[in-house]
Amino acid sequence: MNKQHIVRLTAEERDRLEKLVRTGKAAAYKRLHAQVLLKADIGEYGPGWTDHKISEAFTISTRSIERIRKRLVEQGLEAALNRAKSAGRTPKFTGEHEAHLIALTCSEPPPGRARWTLRLLADQMVRLEYVDSISRESVRRLLKKRT
DSSP: OOOSSSOOOOHHHHHHHHHHHHOSOOOHHHHHHHHHHHHHHOSSOOOOOOOHHHHHHHHHHHHHHHHHHHHHHHHHHHHHSSSOOOOOOSSOHHHHHHHHHHHHHHOOOOTSSSSSHHHHHHHHHHTSSOSOOOHHHHHHHHHHOOO
């Protein structure tokens, strides 16, 4: 068993996790994480189960078990019990960009056009240097949020 992140729970941590599992008041994922940590504990009172055995007992992937153990060791018990925060992307378009787009949409269309098209709006946003680039689909999504 070559584990990088070894779980050794203190008596207080074990008590807290056992109470969380017993009471049934917590979210299902929290109870599952608590059960995984209790079984993975190789401390004085822990059974020290292998990831494979835990995986079979709780129908959870061994990779998920590894991530729970890693969060416990690196970030603490609270982080291990909760779901990991997703990295997520930062939005490419800010409220300022949306305001420019809406103002442009409300303005007169270019000469020779009866109305703005998504492609015209995208091109005009780039031409006016509000954004470096924007697709027709992004314009559609931004406008859809506002209608």
